[in-house]
Amino acid sequence: MKVKKWLDTPDLKKNEKYICAWHYFLLEVQEKLSRTVDEDKVKKVNMFILQSFYLEMYHKEEDFYSQFDSRLHKVKESLRLLLG
Numbered sequence: 001m002k003v004k005k006w007l008d009t010p011d012l013k014k015n016e017k018y019i020c021a022w023h024y025f026l027l028e029v030q031e032k033l034s035r036t037v038d039e040d041k042v043k044k045v046n047m048f049i050l051q052s053f054y055l056e057m058y059h060k061e062e063d064f065y066s067q068f069d070s071r072l073h074k075v076k077e078s079l080r081l082l083l084g
Contacts (some may be wrong), residue, residue: 001052011065014065015065017065018065019069021040021068021069021072022072023076025072025076029045029049032079032083032084033045033083041082041083044082045079045082045083048075048078049075050077052071052074053068053071053076054076056071059070
């Protein structure tokens with residue numbers, strides 16, 4: 001019997017993609033921040049990520065995964081400019 005029948009996740013493929021994207025994004029940020037000695041920059045990056053993904057409201061009428069993908073793209077671009 002397949003486990004996905006028991007899971008309460010409507011779109012399992014999108015959810016798996018989201019989990020992988022989030023995981024590898026955090027690993028990438030962690031690796032980049034480990035190379036900086038500027039504690040103020042580290043604090044700003046952490047607050048920016050928290051603000052972008054946890055404090056900014058998600059719209060109920062829109063698909064969560066598309067909103068996440070959009071935010072992830074914008075945050076990656078911003079961090080690329082900030083961290084190199």
